[in-house]
Amino acid sequence: MKKDRFYAETGTTDELVYKSAIAFAFEYARQDVNIKKIVLLIGTKQNTGWFELLFGKDNVKHLFSGVKNENGPLLKIETKRTYQGGRDSSEIVITCGLDSIDIYEIDDYSSIAAIIVIPWLINGISKWLQTWSPIEFRTGKSYAAVQSNRPNCIVRMAMDDLSTINMSDGRVTHPLDKDRMKTTIRSLHKYEPSLNGSALLKYLVSELGWPIHVADEIERLIDTLQGGKSFKGGEMTGLQNYYKRWAEKCKENQ
Known part of the structure; x- marks a missing residue:
C-alpha cells in the first residue's frame, strides 16, 4: 500500500510548526474520505508542552481520549507505548520530536496513509530522511532536492x-x-x-x-x-x- 511521507525541515521546533502540520493533515484528510484519525505521536505523556500552548492544558487531556472534529477525522494524542495502529490506510500520524529509530518502528504500519515527521533536531531523523526522501510539507520539495544544495x-x-x-x-x-x-x-x-x-x-x-x-x-x-x-x-x-x-x-x- 502506498504511503505518503512528509517532514518539517526545522532546527527550531515550536508550536507553530505543529499547528501547520495539523492543518496540513486535516487538509490531506479532507481529500481522502478513508482517513478516520489523525494521531499526534509523542514519546511519553509528559511531552505535551507545545500542544498545551496550542490547545490549552485542559484540552490536551481530552486529546488523549480523542476529539472528534465536525465532518473530519478524530484528533488523538498517542505515545510510543500506546500506539498500535488501526485499519488499513485510515490514519495520518504526526510524529513529534521522535528520532529515526522510533519512526522506523511505526513507518510500515498498514494503517498509516501518511506520516508527517516533526523532528526535535533534523539530525535526529537523518537516517529516515535518507531512506525515504520525504516531502517538506510546507515547501513541497523532496529531501533529495533540498540535499542538492547542502554544503559539501x-x-x-x-x-x-x-x-x-x-x-x-x-x-x-x-x-x-x-x-x-x-x-x-x-x-x-x-x-x-x-x-x-x-x-x-x-x-x-x-x-x-x-x-x-x-x-x-x-x-x-x-x-x-x-x-x-x-x-x-x-x-x-x-x-x-x-x-x-x-x-x-x-x-x-x-
Whole structure:
C-alpha cells in the first residue's frame, strides 16, 4: 500500500510548526474520505508542552481520549507505548520530536496513509530522511532536492569544528570566538570554491540548530569576502592548514 511521507525541515521546533502540520493533515484528510484519525505521536505523556500552548492544558487531556472534529477525522494524542495502529490506510500520524529509530518502528504500519515527521533536531531523523526522501510539507520539495544544495563535506566539517564556540545566548560575543569564525570563513573562502552563504545559513539553522543571528553573521562574512571586501579580526596566514585538516576528516569518514 502506498504511503505518503512528509517532514518539517526545522532546527527550531515550536508550536507553530505543529499547528501547520495539523492543518496540513486535516487538509490531506479532507481529500481522502478513508482517513478516520489523525494521531499526534509523542514519546511519553509528559511531552505535551507545545500542544498545551496550542490547545490549552485542559484540552490536551481530552486529546488523549480523542476529539472528534465536525465532518473530519478524530484528533488523538498517542505515545510510543500506546500506539498500535488501526485499519488499513485510515490514519495520518504526526510524529513529534521522535528520532529515526522510533519512526522506523511505526513507518510500515498498514494503517498509516501518511506520516508527517516533526523532528526535535533534523539530525535526529537523518537516517529516515535518507531512506525515504520525504516531502517538506510546507515547501513541497523532496529531501533529495533540498540535499542538492547542502554544503559539501569539507564545509560541514568546518562548521562542526566551529559549533564549539559559545553561542548560548543566541549570539557570539567573545572576541576569541569571533576570531575563530572569521578565520574559518577566510580559509573556506580561499580554498573552497563551492562556498555558498545562503545555503550554509540554511544548513546551520535547520540541521545544526544554530541561532539565526549567528548563522546570519556567518553568511555576512562570506558575502563580504565574495564581494571583494574584507573584515578585521581572525588569522590571515596558515589558512591552508585548517582546510587540510577538514579535508582529512572527510577522508576518514568515507
